[in-house]
Amino acid sequence: MSNTWESHAQALAAKVTHPGSRWWGPVCSTPRHLLVPRWWEDDDSSWTMRDGSDDKSAWLRAVYSDRTLVTRVGPRHADHAAPDDITTGPPTSSSTLPGLLLTMYRHAQLYNGADVLDVGVGSGYGTALLSAALGGHAITAVDIDPYLVEAAAERLADLGVQAKLAVADATGPLPGSYDRIVSTVAVRPIPPSWIQALRPGGRLVTTLTGIRAILTATKTGDAGAMVAEGRFEWDRAGFMSTRTGPDYPPAPVAKPNEAEGDEGIGRYPVVDVEESWELRSMLEIDHPGLVHRFERSGDRKTAWMIHPDGSWARATATGDALPIVRQAGPRRLWDALDDLRHRWLIDGELPLFGARAWVSAGGTVHLARGSWRARV
Structure with missing residues (x-):
């Protein structure tokens, strides 16, 4: 060429x-x-x-x-x-x-x-x-x-x-x-x-x-x-969000108190939600503002979900084993994720893609597909 x-x-x-x-x-x-x-x-x-x-x-x-x-x-x-300058932060x-x-x-x-x-x-x-x-x-x-x-x-x-x-x-x-x-x-x-x-x-x-x-x-x-x-x-598709200043405000990074909350076994293996776009999107509709983190060390995987209202969840597992899950706050975030994954298994899909949408004068988007209804 x-x-x-x-x-x-x-x-x-x-x-x-x-x-x-x-x-x-x-x-x-x-x-x-x-x-x-x-x-x-x-x-x-x-x-x-x-x-x-x-x-x-x-x-x-x-x-x-x-x-x-x-x-x-x-x-x-x-x-x-x-030249060759290095920086950190969100794009x-x-x-x-x-x-x-x-x-x-x-x-x-x-x-x-x-x-x-x-x-x-x-x-x-x-x-x-x-x-x-x-x-x-x-x-x-x-x-x-x-x-x-x-x-x-x-x-x-x-x-x-x-x-x-x-x-x-x-x-x-x-x-x-x-x-x-x-x-x-x-x-x-x-x-x-x-x-x-x-x-x-x-x-x-x-x-x-x-x-x-x-x-x-x-x-x-x-x-x-x-x-x-x-x-x-x-x-x-995924794009950066609109901003009103030179940078985005900091995301919630306060580390949850791991002595709090309930511990149990998740229904499905640990998943990197940020890279699972359909799951990520459906969670965002029901729980807007969620922050996700995912860490891998060898075959060991840990996923975090943190919400601005103080809810959090952490799931850890080796390989494809069912994870040990600890979660606290007013929302049970990992349960919500597992519910979505169960729905996908039952229906073969999630209802977001292909959903009909109606937009109000104020900008609220109303969604419907089959029996599913949501508002964004």
């Missing part, structure tokens, strides 16, 4: 789309490397800054792979880091993996002439793809981070992209009205400003915080309590 960026971009297009798609040309012609000159590389418990100019071949391989490249960790942007901005972007755009049912709001500027790569497909005049992109918007605007302008970029809190007032809203950040609830900015018949595509599925909803224009209707699609 030639080592030009164009050859790498075409190879990426072959992975995430096909020549008959409207996205083939945009993926082949968009120089993602110019939008992601630096990024943070995950190194177990820390992040190391990578500068593309240090090794062009490695830069092109990384940038034109179908992967997310983290560009900001906590309050630190890779553009401002020293706060990224260039989303191209395949997921195209999945979101497919669910948005985009069409020529549609005014599109791109929520979450990030590196600007998604904005560039949208502009190449629909024309930059139709695209407005917003982000809460002034530097991200400034850097993306300059780089996109150098590429001739004419989209409108603005600094805005996506959960607050929006700079216009739109036929489509596509969000690559997670929200909860749906911001009422989105409902207000969406034109009748307009469609939004997003994820809800902690729920790893794509929500689509079309504004009905009805005067009733529910102003948009859609469903959770069958595709999985």
